[in-house]
Amino acid sequence: MGRINVKINYQKIPYLEKNLFVTRPIRYSTIGMEEICDMVASDSTLPRAYVSAVAEGIFKQIEEMLLNGHSIKLPNLGTLRFSFSAKAGETLEEAGAAAIYRRRIIFTPSVHLKEAIRNTSIVVTQVRETLAEPDANAVTDAGE
Secondary structure (H helix, E strand, O other): OOEEEEEEEEEEEOOOOEEEEEEEEOOOOOOOHHHHHHHHHHOOOOOHHHHHHHHHHHHHHHHHHHOOOOOEEEOOOEEEEEEEEEOOOOOOOOOOHHHEEEEEEEEEEOHHHHHHHHOOEEEEEEEEOOOOOOOOOOOOOOOO
């Protein structure tokens, strides 16, 4: 089971025009492919070079398949799929490729991952109970 550390800050919420406690996850770092390959190699009997070559091949194929309209099901994680937003048109000429204004990849988590997320423990590790003092050295919008 995982564990997510969170921080609670007392802060001003401008659109509500009041101060409230806000809980956010603490993000430590971004793990890259090199680190993941190192971990996989250390957990297996495969040399790191083999692990890296296989990982590169898998991700190259995932990209290729996504860009050709396929959904990709990743075991225990979920499904990736290509999607876009398009403006509706009154005529056929107004609809089509020119109407597309946003392209994206959508990730839908698997039932397994959703359950794992629900079972992840949340631990409060930082609390700030007062408003943060403005930084005296900060540059303001007016450039002062």
